[in-house]
Amino acid sequence: MTISPRPHRGGAAGRVARAAMELGDLVHGPVLPPYTADAAVELLRTTSIGRPPSRLVAVVGATGTPDVVATLTWANEHDAEVVVLDPHTAQPPSRSGRPTVALSLARADRVVVRDGLVHAGVGAAWSQVRRVVGAGGGTVRVPRRPDTVADAPGAGGLRGVTLVTGDGVVHHLAGAHPDPELWWAFRCRPEAVGVVTEVVLDADGAGPALLAAESTDGDEARFAALARRHDPADVLGLPA
Incomplete structure (x- = not known):
């Protein structure tokens, strides 16, 4: 579902309108323009990103894995970034000035x-x-x-x-x-x-609890290598 953005001055209007139209055709969840009340509600679910990015073009309410794939694929094709609205993750603010999509997973509840x-x-x-x-x-x-x-x-x-x-x-x-x-x-x-x-x-509760692996200062190079391999366009901006 896509909510059509209201027009406003400057090139931002075109970016928001295009993002709403294109993402709305790709995902099953809502695509919300950044200045709407519904988008504000989604952004208030998290404190992880501080203030919204200055070039936020859409808030996507992903309903599952396919919506996440579609959003990240769109971002790669349009030189954009994706910020995940996770209240427990401190994602660094963007410094690239690229258009940004905020991704909410609250609807991925199947x-x-x-x-x-x-x-x-x-x-x-x-x-x-x-x-x-x-x-x-x-x-x-x-x-x-x-x-x-x-x-x-x-x-x-x-x-x-x-x-x-x-x-x-x-x-x-x-x-x-x-x-x-x-x-x-x-x-x-x-x-x-x-x-x-x-x-x-x-389903029977018999499995062991996940044992977290520990990282050291020397492991930062491993995270950086993974980021280069799996996110070469730096769409997610990870690791911090």
Whole structure:
């Protein structure tokens, strides 16, 4: 869904209108012009970006992984940046002056149980995860606080995650993933390797809690190498 932007003076009007039209054709969630009340509500969900970027052209309410892929792909094609509205991640302010899209994952809240595994979007409430699993006769070891999957993506029973890197590529990460560097980086700093859209949990609660990997000062080069490989256009501006 796209809300048509109101006209205003200067080249910003054209950028906002084009972003709304193009992104609105690509994503299932809402595409909100930055000066609307609805966009302000989305931006107020987080303190991670401080004040909105000066060249903010749209706020996208992603409903799942495909919307995230579409937004990042659009940003790569239009020399733009993407700021993820995550209340727990301090993403540095843009210094490039490029057009910026704010990406909200609050609507990525689908929860399904398949083959003994729970697939939960990061916008889902943990209470919703418990209800869905319980309806199928299973149990899942999840925290009662914080409230959403995004608050604690490494909760007990984690088997893997779906991650979208800055180049718009989807990675289904797990312990046996063929890219051990991405799996290591996620365990060190989930916010510094891409956009996590979904977690995969054991439906019977038997899986071990995710053990976070520790990074050292010498690991900054590893994060930088991952950023160059998976986000060459610096769309996400990571790592900090």
